[in-house]
Amino acid sequence: MIDFSNPLHLLAYVVMAAGLAFDIVGCIGLVRLPDVYNRLQAATKCVTLGTFLILLGVVLRFGFGSMGWKALLCLWFIAMTSPTAAHAIARAAHRAGYPLWKGSVEDRYAEDDEGRKIAPAAAADRPKEA
Amino acid sequence: MTALEIVILMLGLSLCAFLCLFRALRGPTPADRTVSVDILGILMVGFCAVLTVATGKDLYMIVGLAWAHLAFVGSLALAKFLEGKSFDD
Numbered sequence: 001m002i003d004f005s006n007p008l009h010l011l012a013y014v015v016m017a018a019g020l021a022f023d024i025v026g027c028i029g030l031v032r033l034p035d036v037y038n039r040l041q042a043a044t045k046c047v048t049l050g051t052f053l054i055l056l057g058v059v060l061r062f063g064f065g066s067m068g069w070k071a072l073l074c075l076w077f078i079a080m081t082s083p084t085a086a087h088a089i090a091r092a093a094h095r096a097g098y099p100l101w102k103g104s105v106e107d108r109y110a111e112d113d114e115g116r117k118i119a120p121a122a123a124a125d126r127p128k129e130a
Numbered sequence: 131m132t133a134l135e136i137v138i139l140m141l142g143l144s145l146c147a148f149l150c151l152f153r154a155l156r157g158p159t160p161a162d163r164t165v166s167v168d169i170l171g172i173l174m175v176g177f178c179a180v181l182t183v184a185t186g187k188d189l190y191m192i193v194g195l196a197w198a199h200l201a202f203v204g205s206l207a208l209a210k211f212l213e214g215k216s217f218d219d
Contacts, residue, residue, distance in 0.1 A: 016135075016139060026169070027150060030153050051176045055176075070195060073195060081198070092212040092213035096212055096213055
């Protein structure tokens, strides 16, 4: 099935398989973890790296042609914007007052001045210690 | 790239997309659904990359690039909406 003659193509297969594994692990984390922040944490990191590796596989497979440059641009854009979007969602969820999992031991943003100023009621009824 | 690898990659990414859809349908809070939609947008770029490898056309990579931009803007808009503010704030 796999042509072992070109080492770059073989490396592309390995990188894409690793990306798929990261995607699957991240989505299992999205389903299995207990609250919003844990799910965001697992899913965003793993799926970002997984898609990054799949696009890197496209670059390795096709070289710097018309597809490789577009894949490289898309890879850079994913690596820049996906953590930004995840941070925006986590901040919005915290400021809207979604509670943490009851086993969480620390909530630094609620102790912070900005977090207390924005949503004092939501920060007050949040459990302090697990 | 032979057909077997394409089928494996497509089935794996479909599994990921169905897990995301499960969380989007089941998610107890709106924040869970927002996270799930954000992740689904990133997964679709992976689908576009696999379609690029399968067909050898760069059209799908352009679609993936546009999809990445739109998913980012959509995630920011949904985060703003989740925060309970208007979009111009």
